[in-house]
Amino acid sequence: MENERKLTIARAMAEATAQEMRRDNSVFVMGEDIGQLGGVYGNTRGLWKEFGPERVRDTPISETAFIGAAVGAAQDGMRPVVELMFVDFFGVCMDAIYNLMAKNIYFSGGKFKVPMVLMTSVGGGYSDGGQHSQCLYGTFAHLPGMKVICPSNAYDAKGMMIEAIRDDSPVVYMYHKGLQGMGWLGTESGATVHTPSEDYTVPFGKAKVVREGGDVTLVGIGMSVHDSLKAAEKLESQGVSAEVVDLRSLVPLDRDTVFNSVAKTGRLIVVDEDYKSFGLTGEIITTIAERDISVLKASPQRVAYPDIPIPFSRPMERFALPNPDKIVAAYNEMN
Amino acid sequence: MVSRFFEEAMESIYMEGKTPVFNMAEGPIPGEMHLSNGQEPCAVGVIAHLTAGDIVTATHRPHHQAIAKGVDLDKMAAEIFGKKTGLSGGRGGHMHIFDADVNFACSGIIGQGMGPAVGAALSRKMRGEDGVAVAFLGEGAVNQGAFHESLNLASVWKLPVIFVVEDNAWGISVSKKQSTAVEHNAVRAQAYNMPGRFIADNDPIALFDVAGVAIEAARAGHGPTLIEVETYRLAGHFMGDAEDYRPEGEIDGLKAKDPILVMKKRLINDGLLTEDQHTALSDKAKARVDAAITFARESDFPAPEEALEKVFV
Structure with missing residues (x-):
């Protein structure tokens, strides 16, 4: 590709944030180790050097206070981008997230805006154990009042970060550690893609058909998009044409694109690294069932995390994670 | 006095539709109701130093703080009645009083107004x-x-924020003695390298002086202060609270120290107020509250489906 400019998701997030910080003085970043270190996952690299410690604030390990503070600053006219280092840590600060950040617009009848971005790392696959490997997409998307997104590649990561910062409502920006492109953690190469240098936005609530096909629809978000694309390659070798839908955002959820794809293929497999029950996979299947169940030629399938805490041991974790072979097997069991 | 009349109105209206059988869901003001009778000095002594541009975050017991901050009384009453003309069109209610015009916000969850105050500062x-x-x-x-x-x-x-602890000695039914390792929470300020001040006996004038120093220091960039006020909750934790946990005679003792009466006496003794002036002020406050209650009663309920709006902006 001519003039190709490949970035990792980490660099795309940092570039987007820097561009918004140059454009708008009310944008600032705070969280643990997001300053001089540049974020544990590299997503704030370079910001501290360019903007200094006033606008790129390392915080104490006090998520309740600094996420609550982000809400207060956002209500007062600032645009904080705040980091919860691992989504697993929500347990110590969920009140600030779901009772303040997500509800204060409603409680004020829309008179207070809460323009903040809560970025947080998700996902496992590298033996980090059960308190540092979860996705929890469904947990956040279930609670009203916050937008919930997760990019699968650097192009979307940049455009969705700019969109998130400019949004007057709170956005939970989830980024998958296995897609970040960190030198010290294995990464999915498909996430590192051409990313324009200028600023641009990717709107929320618009899923993307990342591969067209006619026999089955694979729906995923973040890492599970890449699992689905690899499964689609495998299915192609057995003569099956799979369409892959990257949801990109859960709230708002683009039900039309999912439905239209399934209406075309007649078969649906939902792939999710989050826990299976009461979550994303059930919601996507419900989208079809509620609208027109007759488009389905076979019972829908889900390839999701079993309802267990995430195990440490490598073979156990790999057993539990979704993967392309499980998706192919799920297809072969459908008819 | 506006605050006290407001709470007295709340107390009586709240019971409408709730007798002879008390059902929290009934009457013109359903839900929980946490009154601030007796705790007025805490709000007045501090907020008298603030302008509309300053920020206040309040608690589940917010009426006295809201009134002192200048929250629109008509809209606040209407909000508590769940009316369309309320501050948030009935979406919040009594524990979620938000008025962007005077930078007033609330949280019904214990301690959770503090983070937002730090952030606003x-x-x-x-x-x-x-x-x-x-x-x-x-x-x-x-x-x-x-x-x-x-x-x-x-x-x-080093942020310009003041933390005000209204110590009414009771966390619903559990006394401070049972729950708290220190006698005075003001000493906890030392652990955070900021001044800690204790105001005894619900004294609005002493609080006014201390708060003035603290707020001036905050404005000058000298950072936060923690102020603890010994105050008196003259009512139950919520309306309908039988208050069996109180030692016998405690309420009578507290009522004798009712800060509205104490202040009146003090001002008259000091020659700063006459009975006639007091009556005039009292009548004016009462009229203001009556007007707000009338506004709230006469306002329409929101269309039910308006519940679906204002989730995002």
Whole structure:
């Protein structure tokens, strides 16, 4: 590709944030180790050097206070981008997230805006154990009042970060550690893609058909998009044409694109690294069932995390994670 | 006095539709109701120093703080009645009083107004704009993580924020003695390298003086202060609270120290107020409250489906 400019998701997030910080003085970043270190996952690299410690604030390990503070600053006219280092840590600060950040617009009848971005790392696959490997997409998307997104590649990561910062409502920006492109953690190469240098936005609530096909629809978000694309390659070798839908955002959820794809293929497999029950996979299947169940030629399938805490041991974790072979097997069991 | 008349009106209207059988869901004001009778000095003594541009975050017991801050009384009453003309069109209710015009916000969760106050103070500091944030909390909140995290953060960043502990001695039915390792929460300020001040006996004048110094220091960039006020909750934790946990005679003792009566006596003794002036002020306050209640009663309910709006902006 001519003039190709490949970035990792980490660099795309940092570039987007820097561009918004140059454009708008009310944008600032705070969280643990997001300053001089540049974020544990590299997503704030370079910001501290360019903007200094006033606008790129390392915080104490006090998520309740600094996420609550982000809400207060956002209500007062600032645009904080705040980091919860691992989504697993929500347990110590969920009140600030779901009772303040997500509800204060409603409680004020829309008179207070809460323009903040809560970025947080998700996902496992590298033996980090059960308190540092979860996705929890469904947990956040279930609670009203916050937008919930997760990019699968650097192009979307940049455009969705700019969109998130400019949004007057709170956005939970989830980024998958296995897609970040960190030198010290294995990464999915498909996430590192051409990313324009200028600023641009990717709107929320618009899923993307990342591969067209006619026999089955694979729906995923973040890492599970890449699992689905690899499964689609495998299915192609057995003569099956799979369409892959990257949801990109859960709230708002683009039900039309999912439905239209399934209406075309007649078969649906939902792939999710989050826990299976009461979550994303059930919601996507419900989208079809509620609208027109007759488009389905076979019972829908889900390839999701079993309802267990995430195990440490490598073979156990790999057993539990979704993967392309499980998706192919799920297809072969459908008819 | 506006605050006290407002709470007295709430007390009587709240019971409408709830007798002879008390059902919290019935009557013109359903739901929980936490009255601030007796705690008025805490709000007045501090907020008298603030302007509309300063920030206040309040608690589940917010009426006295809201009234002192200048929250629109008509709209606040209407909000408590769940009316369309309420501050948020009925979406919030009594524990979620928000008025952007005077920078007033609330949380019904213990201690959770503190983080937002710290953040609002940070916002002003970063923009180089004048403004002090005051977080009100009860003495029960000092054993929450939010209290310790917020004090530390405000101190580390030297932010213009004042934390005011309204110590009414009771966390619903559990006394401070049972729950709290220190006699005075003001001493906890030392752990966070900020001044801690204790105001005895619900004294609005002493509080006014201490708060003035604290707020001036905050505006001058000297950072936060923790103020603890010994106050008196003359009512139950919520309406309908049987208050069996109180020692016998406690309420009578507290009523004798009713801060509205104490203040009246003090002003008259000091020659700063006459009975006639007091009556005039009292009548004016009562009329203001009556007008707000009438406004609330006469307002329409929102269309039910308006519940679906204002989730995002």
